[in-house]
Amino acid sequence: MHVEQDLTTTLITEEQIQRRLADLAVDIAEDYDGLDLLLVGVLKGAVMVMADLSRALDRHLEMDWMAVSSYGSGTTSSGVVRILKDLDTDISGRHVLIAEDIIDTGLTLSWLVANLESRGPASVNICALLRKPDAQRMSVDVKYVGFEIPNEFVVGYGLDYDGRYRNLRSIATLSPHVYG
Numbered sequence: 001m002h003v004e005q006d007l008t009t010t011l012i013t014e015e016q017i018q019r020r021l022a023d024l025a026v027d028i029a030e031d032y033d034g035l036d037l038l039l040v041g042v043l044k045g046a047v048m049v050m051a052d053l054s055r056a057l058d059r060h061l062e063m064d065w066m067a068v069s070s071y072g073s074g075t076t077s078s079g080v081v082r083i084l085k086d087l088d089t090d091i092s093g094r095h096v097l098i099a100e101d102i103i104d105t106g107l108t109l110s111w112l113v114a115n116l117e118s119r120g121p122a123s124v125n126i127c128a129l130l131r132k133p134d135a136q137r138m139s140v141d142v143k144y145v146g147f148e149i150p151n152e153f154v155v156g157y158g159l160d161y162d163g164r165y166r167n168l169r170s171i172a173t174l175s176p177h178v179y180g
């Protein structure tokens, strides 16, 4: 069965994603000029954002990864955040930029920022490719946002439904027949 048959609409194309990330990289390069930069990716959703954003940045940087869980296999946020894999790096005195795929409720990121802040970094900022409207409620300060999207469940470019669809190059909505 083809992946295409599971999708309804392409919300954001591969070209749009790459162009937006290139723009964000210009802003980031300017803001972090002269500062050391540590990109922190949140597994697994942020792998594509991390890969493309980091390569759009023509400067020295380091990358590290965390894995947290906030979702089960469904499509609604549980609000429970757990560290599955912590950073390998000591971030005290470092400028940390979290690379994220999406902010939905913002629960995951607000928790993550507080957690990282407690380790004494020089700064912690967020770059998220997508933001849903509900994110307003948590007042998470996201410095770099790729696209504002409607409150729909989306897949692709790192985002999954039940572990699948992360390898799509674009961001798309899922056909109801997939939800079962």
Ligand code: IMP
Pocket (backbone or CB within 6 Å): 045, 070, 071, 077, 101, 102, 103, 104, 105, 106, 107, 108, 109, 152, 153, 154, 155, 159, 160, 161
């Ligand atoms: P939040 O805590 O509600 O902001 O959820 C953040 C996490 O939920 C993201 O990092 C994603 O892994 C997942 N998530 C939220 N919305 C979607 C979606 O539309 N598609 C796929 N995953 C999503």
